[in-house]
Amino acid sequence: MHYNSIKKGIFINRPNRFVANVLIDGITETVHVKNTGRCKEILVKGTTVFLEESSNLNRKTRYSLVAAYKGDTLINIDSQAPNHVVYEAILQNKIKDFKDVLTLKKEVTFGKSRFDLYFENKSEKGFIEVKGVTLEKDGTAMFPDAPTVRGTRHILEMIDVVNNKYKGYILFLVQLKGVKCFTPNKEMDPEFDAALKKAKSKGVEILVYDSIVREDGLEIGEPVASTI
CATH class of the missing domain: 3.40.1350.60 (Trna Endonuclease; Chain: A, domain 1)
Structure with a gap:
């Protein structure tokens, strides 16, 4: 499975199970989290994450969080x-x-x-x-x-x-x-x-x-x- 457009970011926090705040290119963005599980051991402040950029201009969030590093291990957290x-x-x-x-x-x-x-x-x-x-x-x-x-x-x-x-x-x-x-x-x-x-x-x-x-x-x- 391949994502068409990926951006690198730094995880800040997760206000609820559907969205997170991520630093992307120096700007804090609210992004969709493609996993409603807790992921507390993965989504830690300062973690390097990867996001899929949407081509849908009408979406409320421009990006979806799909993967993150836990130490040296890259974990895909996209539940789909x-x-x-x-x-x-x-x-x-x-x-x-x-x-x-x-x-x-x-x-x-x-x-x-x-x-x-x-x-x-x-x-x-x-x-x-x-x-x-x-x-x-x-x-x-x-x-x-x-x-x-x-x-x-x-x-x-x-x-x-x-x-x-x-x-x-x-x-x-x-x-x-x-x-x-x-x-x-x-x-x-x-x-x-x-x-x-x-x-x-x-x-x-x-x-x-x-x-x-x-x-x-x-x-x-x-x-x-x-x-x-």
Whole structure:
């Protein structure tokens, strides 16, 4: 996934989860934050950040914050990016679990649920729910970074997919490089942790990949071990 126009800035503060103040070319700009998670360990005053400049002159904010450095590690925090990255990776046969896919669709409804991706190959049909991961601590990637009722519901709904003879996948895309493993953030959201473990026991496949992060883009990386 590639961003067309990127600017470098310095993070100042985040008045609410939707906007931040960033110093760009010596001017303080209010920018859109493309992630409603907390990101407190990433968005620290003085942090170098990267922003996508919009071509829409009618937008309230000219820029969207899409990536930031945490120490020497560049982290993509664009919550819309993982779906695009996984979609592209499947089309390019970069994920071994989804080789030779014949049909791939976005935002497909099953029952009362709408999942990120639907796929078909010669022998299988199934649904994929993608979760972007930005929280990292001591080499371990964790999700979520804030309680997520919606995320827990998605996990439990995937069990219905498997019960109806479809394949069901939860794919966590870690939006940085260099993590050693992934684990659900039980301390932050015990219900999500329990739902994920239940889904795995019922036959839902759990996949974790890291990412190759650039200032102007993001692409799928390598599989990451998990402790689910």
